[in-house]
Amino acid sequence: MADQPVEIPVVAGKRAWRVVLLAGLLVWVLAAGVTAVTDDEILIPTLFLIGSFLVPITVVTFALARLDDCNLTTSVVLTGFVAAGTIGVVVSAVTEIYLLPTGSGPVGNALGFFGVGLIEEVSKGAVLVAVAWRLRERTVHGGMVLGATVGAGFAAFESTGYAFYAYVQHADDHPELNILQTEVSRAMLAPFGHLTWTALLGGALFAASARANGGFRFTMRVGWTLAGVAALHGAWDATYGWAIWITQGLTGNGWVADWPDGSYWEEVPTPEELWVFHVTYDAALALNGLVGVLWIVRSWRRGATPHPTARP
Incomplete structure (x- = not known):
């Protein structure tokens, strides 16, 4: 009797992202504990990669389980993730260095914060358009899922850079922590x-594409969406400085007549000032995130009725 093939159960489907998240979290915590106990610097890159890529990879897993629902392909999702984290990050960094003003003051800082948001969102949007160019059908939901994947790739590689910077800055002061x-x-x-x-x-780009006979186009909705997400991005980056500025005004040190500078305190903050700062900072980020979530929910519901565009 011929041997029958053995079916090996695999974790797949639309709940796979949960397993990826929990398993990755377990490995990350274990690696952090072993590194702290043994002081083995060989494990530092493991902390960099797992900690920076855990949430983004979870998003990619979520996207891969919804290829049919969103009219996406595996190659488009994976290419978008990698391209955003490499080409997107490098291009936006170089553009910011040469185009954004370096001066301080209200105008310089305002242009800097909004400029960073605009440049990075345009860079990610360009990556999304490039990898989705050959898709035969595009829906709003597909654009949103692919956009989240592109954003995840950008965030993963960017977070790795921040983790490395934290390690360098605190190499002699509990770098693992x-x-x-x-x-x-x-x-x-x-x-x-x-x-x-x-x-x-x-979502906005795919919605415009669905009415453009397969090609991408710049519509009013795309323009307003780009301006809106760039504003949210710029406000997010400026929140740290705003929190310092508000804290110094509320705690009696006086309001500084300058746009908030993220690295500037009038003097060494007291415990009370730090408490006010963290409350203000967290509240501002929560408000920014809430606006984004409500916008996401509204856009997702608007895109519930697909308008696919089949390319000839």
Whole structure:
């Protein structure tokens, strides 16, 4: 009697992202504990990669389980993730260096914050358009899922850079702890940042494409969406400075007549000032994230009726 093939159960389907998230979290915590106990610096790159890529990879898993629902392909999803994290990050960084003003003051800082948001959102949008160019059908939901994937790739590689910077800055002062603090913060905030902003832009781009005989076009909705996500992005980046500025005004040190500068305190903050700062900072980020979530929900519901565009 011929041997029958043995079916090996695999975790797949639309709940796979939960397993990826929980398994990755377990490995990350274990790696952090072993690194802290043994002081083995060889494990530092493991902390960088797992902590920075855990949430983004979970998003990719979520997207791959919805290829048919969103008219996407595996190659488009994976290419979007990698291209955004490599080409997108590099191009936006170079553009910011050469185009954004370096001066301080209200005008310089305002242009800097909004400029960073605009450049990075345009870079991610360009990646999305490039990888989706050959898709035969495009729907709003597909654009939002692909946009979230592109944003996840950008966030993953960017977070790795921040984790490395934290390690370099605190190489002689509990670097593992500082890496974990950086990655935990960015992992928790990631769904409300790059993933949300690029998902919104992707939905708008695919909605415009669905009415353009297969080609992408710049419509009023795309323009307003780009302006909106760039504003959310710029406000997110400026929140740290705003929190300092508000704290110094509320705690009696006086209001500084300047646009908030994220690295500027009038003097060493007291425990009371730090408490006010953290409350203000967290509240501002929560408000920004809430706006993004409500916008996502509205856009997703608007795109519930698909308008696919079949390319000849």
